[in-house]
Amino acid sequence: MAALEKGNLQEASELASKAISIEPREGKFYGLQGDALASGNNYQQALQAYNKAIEQPGDYFRLYLQRGQTRKKLNRMSEAEADFQKSLKLLPTALAYNELGELALAANQGGQAKKYFRQAASSDSKVGQEAYASLVRLDLPDNPGKYIELGAAVNDQKIVEVIEIRNTTPLPVREVVITAVFTGQDGRRRQERLLYRPAIGGQSAVRLETSLTATGLQLQVTGAQINQ
Numbered sequence: 001m002a003a004l005e006k007g008n009l010q011e012a013s014e015l016a017s018k019a020i021s022i023e024p025r026e027g028k029f030y031g032l033q034g035d036a037l038a039s040g041n042n043y044q045q046a047l048q049a050y051n052k053a054i055e056q057p058g059d060y061f062r063l064y065l066q067r068g069q070t071r072k073k074l075n076r077m078s079e080a081e082a083d084f085q086k087s088l089k090l091l092p093t094a095l096a097y098n099e100l101g102e103l104a105l106a107a108n109q110g111g112q113a114k115k116y117f118r119q120a121a122s123s124d125s126k127v128g129q130e131a132y133a134s135l136v137r138l139d140l141p142d143n144p145g146k147y148i149e150l151g152a153a154v155n156d157q158k159i160v161e162v163i164e165i166r167n168t169t170p171l172p173v174r175e176v177v178i179t180a181v182f183t184g185q186d187g188r189r190r191q192e193r194l195l196y197r198p199a200i201g202g203q204s205a206v207r208l209e210t211s212l213t214a215t216g217l218q219l220q221v222t223g224a225q226i227n228q
Contacts, residue, residue: 030056031063038066043073061090068099077103094123098131105134114138129170136169137226144224148176152219160212163194163219170202177223178208183216199227 034049050067053060068083081103087096101116117138120131140147151164167173178194196208 094120094127145221148221154214158214163208166205167200172227174199174227175225179222181218
């Protein structure tokens with residue numbers, strides 16, 4: 001509805017009411033009325049409009065999605081979750097998965113939240129990008145190597161002069177811990193822990209100078225934190 005898109009909430013509500021008076025069994029009109037009310041932060045009234053919309057013939061995924069968001073605003077979390085799940089059954093969307101991820105996160109269900117955010121992040125949309133950022137915040141501390149890549153520059157003497165640390169996420173990270181395993185000059189396998197403390201911006205790379213032996217070198221990111 002053009003009036004709603006322009007922010008004319010009163011006009012949008014009046015137009016929806018007029019449409020309802022002409023066709024009272026069309027659920028989408030009640031849904032538009034709910035949208036206008038929700039946009040004005042009138043969540044309780046919006047919920048009543050969405051309830052009425054869903055009572056009409058036809059199952060529309062968007063009505064359940066909008067009602068779920070309204071119930072979430074009213075702190076009716078279990079009912080909101082049921083609406084998001086119903087919305088997904090009708091049509092899977094990144095928005096519904098992201099909303100379920102936020103509910104799971106609020107309920108301290110980190111593992112389930114990751115699954116929902118991962119589903120939402122598969123969408124090439126703004127919501128998908130937001131979900132990916134939420135996933136990174138949850139998962140990077142446990143699995144830093146999935147998000148931070150390493151490269152090594154070796155000189156003619158088989159010495160690693162520089163390790164490049166690449167942050168592939170959109171979020172800044174810090175306290176990157178690198179575990180290096182290599183063969184020393186005495187032929188023994190050795191392990192060394194390297195730490196890069198400063199923040200590394202999203203989608204950015206930095207260089208860490210070293211003097212490690214390149215023989216049998218294995219590099220692994222074993223720690224990192226999101227830079228809050």
